[in-house]
Amino acid sequence: MALVDRLGEALGRNQGGIILTSVDALVGWSRGQSLWAMPMGTACCAMELIAASFNKFDFDRFGTFPRPDPRHTDVMVVAGTITKKMAPAVERLYEQMPDPKWVVAMGNCAVSGGIFYYDTYSVVRGVDEFLPVDVYIAGCPPRPESLQDGILRLRELVHTESLAPGVRHERKLVLPFEPDRAASPASYDDDVKPGPGEGA
Amino acid sequence: MKLDELRAHICDTHPDLCPLFSIEYGDGTLQVVPEELHSAAEALKSLGFDRLGMVTAVDKGEVFTLVYRLQSRSLEAAIFLKADVPRNRPEIGSLCDLWPAADWQEREVYDLFGIVFEGHPDLRRIMLPDDWEGYPLRKDYQNAQVIKRPDYI
Numbered sequence: 001m002a003l004v005d006r007l008g009e010a011l012g013r014n015q016g017g018i019i020l021t022s023v024d025a026l027v028g029w030s031r032g033q034s035l036w037a038m039p040m041g042t043a044c045c046a047m048e049l050i051a052a053s054f055n056k057f058d059f060d061r062f063g064t065f066p067r068p069d070p071r072h073t074d075v076m077v078v079a080g081t082i083t084k085k086m087a088p089a090v091e092r093l094y095e096q097m098p099d100p101k102w103v104v105a106m107g108n109c110a111v112s113g114g115i116f117y118y119d120t121y122s123v124v125r126g127v128d129e130f131l132p133v134d135v136y137i138a139g140c141p142p143r144p145e146s147l148q149d150g151i152l153r154l155r156e157l158v159h160t161e162s163l164a165p166g167v168r169h170e171r172k173l174v175l176p177f178e179p180d181r182a183a184s185p186a187s188y189d190d191d192v193k194p195g196p197g198e199g200a
Numbered sequence: 201m202k203l204d205e206l207r208a209h210i211c212d213t214h215p216d217l218c219p220l221f222s223i224e225y226g227d228g229t230l231q232v233v234p235e236e237l238h239s240a241a242e243a244l245k246s247l248g249f250d251r252l253g254m255v256t257a258v259d260k261g262e263v264f265t266l267v268y269r270l271q272s273r274s275l276e277a278a279i280f281l282k283a284d285v286p287r288n289r290p291e292i293g294s295l296c297d298l299w300p301a302a303d304w305q306e307r308e309v310y311d312l313f314g315i316v317f318e319g320h321p322d323l324r325r326i327m328l329p330d331d332w333e334g335y336p337l338r339k340d341y342q343n344a345q346v347i348k349r350p351d352y353i
Contacts (some may be wrong), residue, residue, distance in 0.1 A: 085329045121336050122328065191311035 010161035014175065023171060024162050031074070031100065032158035034063040035151060038073035040090060043080030045107035045141040052144035064151050070096040075154065077147070078131070081109040082124045091130050102134045102158065103127065104150055111136045111141060201277040203228050209275070214243045229280040234266075237283045241268070244281065245298050248274040252299035255306055257313045260341045264315055285315065294301045294320040299314055312337040 004027065011024055037059075041049050053059040053066050070093045082090055094103070105127050109115030113125035113175050127133060134157060137150040160169045201209070211218035214289035218239060220230050232240045242304050258265040262333040285292050293319040296300040296301040306317045307326040317323055325332060334341055 085327070118347050121341075121343045121346050 004163060006050055008165065011162060011164035011167065024164075025159075027163060028159050028161050030075075031161075032155040034065075035075045035102070035155060035158065036073045037064050037066050037104075037151070038070050038076040038093065039066045039068060039079065040076050040093065042082060042086060043107075043109060045109070046172035048141045048144050049077060049079040049106065052147045057144040057148065059148060059151075062114040062148060062151060064148075071098065072092070073097055074100070075102045075104055075151070076131075077104045077106050078110040078127045079106040079141075079147075081114070082127055083122050084124055085122070087124050087130055090127065092112060094131055100158075100161070103131045103145075104135045104137065104154060105133045106137045106139075106147055106150070107142055108138060108140045109136060114140060138141070169189070201275045206275070206277050206279065210247070213247060218244060224280070225269060227278070227280055231282045231284075234285050234292045236284045237266075237281070238295065238298075241281060241295050241298055241300075243278065248272045249279065250274070251307070252295065252301045252306055253278070253300060255295075255309055257309050257315055257337075259313065259337065260284075261339070262287055264313060265293055266315065268295070272319070290315040291318055292316075293318050294323075296320055311335075314338065320329075 002108035007020070007023065007027075008052065011020060019189050037053075039049050049066075051057060053064075064075075064197055070076070074097070076097060078090065094101070105111050109116060109123070113120070113123050117125055125128070135150045135154045137146050139146055142150075162169060189194065203223055203226075207218075207221050210221055210230075217230060220232055220240075222229050222231065226246055230240060243287070249272045251271040251273070252268065253271045254269040256265065256267050263284040263286055266283045266285060269278065270281055271278045273292070275343075283292060290313070294306055294314060296306065296317075296319070302328060303321070306320055307323060309315050310317060310323055311325045311327055324330065326335070334343065335344070
């Protein structure tokens, strides 16, 4: 990682030549291709999070794989209500994750406190009170497709991140074998087709 | 076991508990004074109420009503055991020595109502952080961080 850090410093000093910027974009692209998820599931959203990684929705096809260990993961998916007692534990788990790391707030509770926003003494009103959230997913709970869409949005974000701190690429690297999602947005109807006998 | 049979069974075996028995909302209830809670619970346990299903409390203003739900598989019956403790001195004996299940349940009641269970082996907060101030399920609980729900929602 020292080499990557030095590359980031070099890119930060000057904008880099054609080789350095290409390497930079390639690193960002490859980071986005395998966002391993830390399933920070505390409530009913965790059911959708679990469903998203099983065979019907198959999170693995996006390179996302749940690992219940913060030291192995890139993105923390906060799925569920975070109480004031739980918040220090979540923050500690986040600190144990290696850089670079991202946070997805899944569901209304993680976004804003959800139904616990009013008249509640014990719930944190959104994990962005103590974590830097990259992607917000609304829903109570969101469908697994929503979570997968959120991870794909996060992937687009990661693709544009430079090794130099605070720098973003204007265009992301599009490899020849990879369809540009922004150019041809996928229809939600195509995501999950009903299985045999499941009806419409 | 039907409620009449339960009442007869209690009156036969423990005549001192008989006048305390009543039927509230279709459930057998024993209302005792706090000092006699432990002896009444012991008597019920010897009758066959071997399971403590639930401990909770009700804030009635002047008093807190402690509610214990006792269940029995041998009698196929369940009964409420209730005791009123004064609000200015909310103390009552622990039942941990009779039912180990009372341990966490009484901690929860202590956590949310501030009722002190004398003789409890480890009486500290269980759900809220240790440095929490106040007892949230009391009717007069105030917390400046709570946002009141607007009427129009």
